[in-house]
Amino acid sequence: MSSTTILAARHSAVTESSGVRRLLITAALLFLLMFLLLPLISVFFEALRNGVHTYVDALTEPDAVAAIKLTLLASGIAVPLNLVFGVAAAWAVAKFEFRGKALLVTLIDLPFSVSPVVSGLIYVLMFGASGWAAGWMADTNIQIIFALPGIVLATIFVTFPFVARELIPLMQEQGTDDEQAALSLGASGWQTFWYITLPNVRWGLLYGVLLCNARAMGEFGAVSVVSGHIRGETNTMPLHVEILYNEYNFAAAFAMASVLASLALLTLGLKTLLEARHGDSLAKGQKH
Amino acid sequence: MRLKPKSALPGFHLALGYTLIYLSLIVLIPLAGVFLKTAELGWQEIIDILRSERVLSALSLSFGTALIAAALNAFFGTLVAWVFVRYDFPGKRLFDAMIDLPFALPTAVAGIALTALYAGNGWVGQWLEPLGIKIAFTPVGIIIALLFIGLPFVVRTVEPVMRDLEKELEEAAASLGASRWQTIRLVLLPSLLPSLLTGFALAFARGVGEYGSVIFIAGNLPYVSEIAPLLIVIRLEEFDYAGATTVAAAMLVLAFVMLLVINGLQAWSNRHKVRHQALAQPIQAGGAL
Amino acid sequence: MNITLKNINKQFGQFHALSSIDLHVESGELIALLGPSGSGKTTLLRIIAGLEFANGGAVYFGGEDVAATPLRKRQIGFVFQHYALFKHMTVRDNVSFGLRIRKGDARPSKSDIRQRADELLELVQLSGLGDRYPHQLSGGQRQRVALARALAIEPKVLLLDEPFGALDAKVRKELRHWLRELHQKTGVTTLFVTHDQEEALELADRVVIMSGGKIAQIGSVDEVYEQPASPMVFDFLGSTNRIPVERHGNHLVIGTDKIAIYEGDHTGHGTVYVRPGDLRVASPDDVGLDAIVRNVQRTGPIVRATVAINSTGQLVYVEMPHLHHDVQHLLPQQSLRLRLMQYSVYDAENTPDGEDAPEPVLIGRERLRLA
Numbered sequence: 001m002s003s004t005t006i007l008a009a010r011h012s013a014v015t016e017s018s019g020v021r022r023l024l025i026t027a028a029l030l031f032l033l034m035f036l037l038l039p040l041i042s043v044f045f046e047a048l049r050n051g052v053h054t055y056v057d058a059l060t061e062p063d064a065v066a067a068i069k070l071t072l073l074a075s076g077i078a079v080p081l082n083l084v085f086g087v088a089a090a091w092a093v094a095k096f097e098f099r100g101k102a103l104l105v106t107l108i109d110l111p112f113s114v115s116p117v118v119s120g121l122i123y124v125l126m127f128g129a130s131g132w133a134a135g136w137m138a139d140t141n142i143q144i145i146f147a148l149p150g151i152v153l154a155t156i157f158v159t160f161p162f163v164a165r166e167l168i169p170l171m172q173e174q175g176t177d178d179e180q181a182a183l184s185l186g187a188s189g190w191q192t193f194w195y196i197t198l199p200n201v202r203w204g205l206l207y208g209v210l211l212c213n214a215r216a217m218g219e220f221g222a223v224s225v226v227s228g229h230i231r232g233e234t235n236t237m238p239l240h241v242e243i244l245y246n247e248y249n250f251a252a253a254f255a256m257a258s259v260l261a262s263l264a265l266l267t268l269g270l271k272t273l274l275e276a277r278h279g280d281s282l283a284k285g286q287k288h
Numbered sequence: 289m290r291l292k293p294k295s296a297l298p299g300f301h302l303a304l305g306y307t308l309i310y311l312s313l314i315v316l317i318p319l320a321g322v323f324l325k326t327a328e329l330g331w332q333e334i335i336d337i338l339r340s341e342r343v344l345s346a347l348s349l350s351f352g353t354a355l356i357a358a359a360l361n362a363f364f365g366t367l368v369a370w371v372f373v374r375y376d377f378p379g380k381r382l383f384d385a386m387i388d389l390p391f392a393l394p395t396a397v398a399g400i401a402l403t404a405l406y407a408g409n410g411w412v413g414q415w416l417e418p419l420g421i422k423i424a425f426t427p428v429g430i431i432i433a434l435l436f437i438g439l440p441f442v443v444r445t446v447e448p449v450m451r452d453l454e455k456e457l458e459e460a461a462a463s464l465g466a467s468r469w470q471t472i473r474l475v476l477l478p479s480l481l482p483s484l485l486t487g488f489a490l491a492f493a494r495g496v497g498e499y500g501s502v503i504f505i506a507g508n509l510p511y512v513s514e515i516a517p518l519l520i521v522i523r524l525e526e527f528d529y530a531g532a533t534t535v536a537a538a539m540l541v542l543a544f545v546m547l548l549v550i551n552g553l554q555a556w557s558n559r560h561k562v563r564h565q566a567l568a569q570p571i572q573a574g575g576a577l
Numbered sequence: 578m579n580i581t582l583k584n585i586n587k588q589f590g591q592f593h594a595l596s597s598i599d600l601h602v603e604s605g606e607l608i609a610l611l612g613p614s615g616s617g618k619t620t621l622l623r624i625i626a627g628l629e630f631a632n633g634g635a636v637y638f639g640g641e642d643v644a645a646t647p648l649r650k651r652q653i654g655f656v657f658q659h660y661a662l663f664k665h666m667t668v669r670d671n672v673s674f675g676l677r678i679r680k681g682d683a684r685p686s687k688s689d690i691r692q693r694a695d696e697l698l699e700l701v702q703l704s705g706l707g708d709r710y711p712h713q714l715s716g717g718q719r720q721r722v723a724l725a726r727a728l729a730i731e732p733k734v735l736l737l738d739e740p741f742g743a744l745d746a747k748v749r750k751e752l753r754h755w756l757r758e759l760h761q762k763t764g765v766t767t768l769f770v771t772h773d774q775e776e777a778l779e780l781a782d783r784v785v786i787m788s789g790g791k792i793a794q795i796g797s798v799d800e801v802y803e804q805p806a807s808p809m810v811f812d813f814l815g816s817t818n819r820i821p822v823e824r825h826g827n828h829l830v831i832g833t834d835k836i837a838i839y840e841g842d843h844t845g846h847g848t849v850y851v852r853p854g855d856l857r858v859a860s861p862d863d864v865g866l867d868a869i870v871r872n873v874q875r876t877g878p879i880v881r882a883t884v885a886i887n888s889t890g891q892l893v894y895v896e897m898p899h900l901h902h903d904v905q906h907l908l909p910q911q912s913l914r915l916r917l918m919q920y921s922v923y924d925a926e927n928t929p930d931g932e933d934a935p936e937p938v939l940i941g942r943e944r945l946r947l948a
Binding site: 021025028031032036040042043084088089096113116117122123130156160179193217219221241242245250261267269 | 295296297298299300302303304306307308310311314315316317318319321322325364367368370371372374375377381383385386387388389390391392393394395396397398400401402404405410411412432435436439468493496497498499500504516517518520521524529532533536539540543544546547551
């Protein structure tokens with residue numbers, strides 16, 4: 001037996017033969033190709049099927065522009081609110097011991113377990129025409145459902161846990177020594193937070209915001225229930241995709257979809273970059 | 289309940305107070321509303337709604353397809369995780385980043401893309417149609433969409449545990465005379481089981497409630513391919529609030545049960561790997577990227 | 578600034594971390610809090626700092642109760658076990674942090690702050706490293722940055738939690754000398770926590786030995802070493818031989834052999850605690866322990882021997898400097914008589930964990946410095 005066959009034989013004690021290995025890799029990649037890659041490619045393919053001109057037109061017509069603006073506005077409100085919440089929740093949960101903490105963490109994660117449609121429904125029940133707050137809304141002439149506030153609320157709900165769940169484990173890992181050191185040197189609570197805590201979690205924070213934003217811009221089910229689908233007014237980008245698709249205007253639907261897909265790719269790219277560059281400054285689960 | 293732990297760090301009351309208020313206003317009170325609204329109906333009415341044939345078939349469709357898709361994902365997800373952890377091949381990093389695509393891609397986009405692919409004239413569908421296999425606009429289409437949505441849950445839960453498995457375990461098994469297949473079956477699989485079940489449960493929980501990616505490919509035929517979340521939307525559009533909320537309450541109860549199961553599974557999974565400190569941050573139902 | 582602790586109690590749930598601690602530290606003293614892990618020494622240090630809060634009792638700085646003074650106003654310099662350096666700041670920014678965050682008139686000018694930081698870096702022998710980041714420094718250097726940062730706010734009290742715990746043996750020794758010198762220069766009241774008795778004895782003016790949440794003994798290095806208040810203290814401060822004995826009037830007996838004579842009159846069971854280094858070869862007409870040498874080892878400047886007591890067979894350890902004239906008797910199988918130069922006798926065989934340590938009955942002290 002030559003030395004290479006001996007080595008190969010020994011190797012196979014704890015791994016598979018190269019034939020099996022190749023078979024498994026092929027099977028896995030084929031699966032990923034069919035269910036991940038092809039759908040992604042088809043979005044861009046369908047979008048450009050009728051040429052660049054149609055593509056540009058689809059994205060620049062007034063309703064499309066209004067949808068893009070509304071999506072930016074809604075996530076522009078929802079993400080910062082969830083950011084502030086995430087930081088406050090992480091500060092309380094990670095830096096202090098108190099009873100009921102495990103329950104609080106579970107409740108923070110709750111929106112992830114709720115169907116998007118139900119997430120929208122809960123606000124219709126509260127603020128809809130026959131909701132609990134209907135009387136108050138009629139008096140004050142404030143409209144929430146089928147208007148921007150409803151869309152923002154639904155978006156906040158579905159992206160609620162993102163920042164908190166990234167920051168809580170990260171801050172727990174980091175402990176409280178740095179904050180105590182700053183306080184012992186005479187820093188106030190806010191100074192400690194701004195100069196010590198925030199810089200320590202900045203990459204984790206960015207990571208959480210990135211994911212939060214991707215979901216905020218792409219949310220469909222929850223927003224669909226509260227939006228009312230008024231073209232040019234309460235249509236977000238994903239809802240606009242749906243309307244165009246249902247009108248058999250496939251090229252335009254896929255054009256808008258390709259913008260959202262690009263956003264997803266950008267998010268994935270930035271996320272991968274963050275993990276590679278600042279893996280040690282993220283919560284453990286994100287270290288690859 | 290003593291809330292204030294005496295601590296040298298400031299800001300506890302402010303942070304916890306804000307957290308609780310925001311949580312209550314955005315999440316807890318609106319969610320409680322679903323149950324309050326349902327409770328306004330009598331028991332008889334609730335049971336009647338839930339036992340109506342259309343509701344029953346929608347719920348069983350949602351559950352059934354989610355169960356099948358989660359099971360398939362448990363298999364393929366483990367395969368994909370295994371290939372990523374154990375083997376090297378060109379494009380591995382790119383594929384690894386792509387695993388998270390379903391987390392990042394808006395569900396509506398995934399829905400229309402999958403429909404375009406698997407419809408009778410699509411890139412994939414055109415090869416299947418002559419064989420008599422119809423995917424789009426049938427329950428099979430729903431499973432396809434849920435496969436897409438659920439895959440990263442399994443991969444991202446199993447992968448870190450797999451990565452932390454000590455090579456020595458396998459070497460020990462091999463040194464004791466186990467064949468490769470025996471090693472995998474008797475040594476590796478039991479260690480992976482808790483994380484595998486967690487991934488399965490996460491994918492299932494997400495699949496039951498999924499809406500955006502499914503409605504385009506499902507065909508939405510009542511009694512055949514109409515999922516429960518869609519039925520809620522339809523009832524709502526008919527201003528049948530009682531119908532919509534009752535189905536929603538049923539789904540919420542299921543979601544809470546799943547949350548408990550998943551927490552239990554994760555606790556079990558964590559106990560299993562106390563020795564390895566590089567514990568994966570659990571991905572929750574509905575999941576972060 | 579002197580520090581007084583009165584009746585400090587601390588519980589974590591059901592666990593009594595500290596019970597009834599009283600302590601007075603004079604201004605300018607260098608005090609070691611010494612004890613095994615779990616003895617409560619770090620908790621006590623953190624209570625003094627204001628990082629932790631006692632369930633009962635009071636802390637006075639210069640006669641003033643500091644219960645209402647939050648951490649940031651206590652003017653203490655705290656050096657954390659793992660340094661807690663701000664990793665996103667340069668060494669100079671770390672050191673000057675306490676000055677930079679001051680508000681209004683209390684904040685020195687930018688150039689003053691820089692100058693002060695550089696002075697401190699010089700004091701801790703890190704001149705020129707001001708622009709580095711913590712991760713670019715060695716463990717010993719980080720330790721000194723942490724100290725410089727704590728000193729920057731001109732603390733009234735310096736508190737160090739296991740200051741050398743994470744460093745290797747050589748760096749530890751160097752830093753010890755250096756800290757002693759620094760203390761002499763600055764004169765700041767300093768308390769440090771350690772579980773290393775050698776470190777405590779070498780550095781401190783006074784040592785507070787803690788065990789099971791209580792103070793087992795407070796005293797100068799000589800006091801705690803030569804007059805240990807309890808078996809626990811004796812045991813903790815270095816290796817110990819424990820030999821069961823009978824007390825008969827003014828002498829200690831094993832079986833029928835008199836092994837030591839002391840002043841006083843006691844009768845009953847007891848245990849002799851004697852350190853390996855406090856045993857010497859006796860002349861045949863002196864009282865002592867008859868034993869036979871089992872084996873001899875030399876480690877560096879110390880010769881260690883294991884001997885077996887003739888009457889009971891118990892093994893006893895003996896240490897002496899390699900140039901000592903008794904060393905010639907330490908040959909395997911050699912019979913010899915050992916004299917107990919310095920020892921303590923406690924009431925009965927006790928576990929040394931301190932909880933129920935009895936009062937020492939007597940301390941036999943026979944000092945006879947041999948040439």
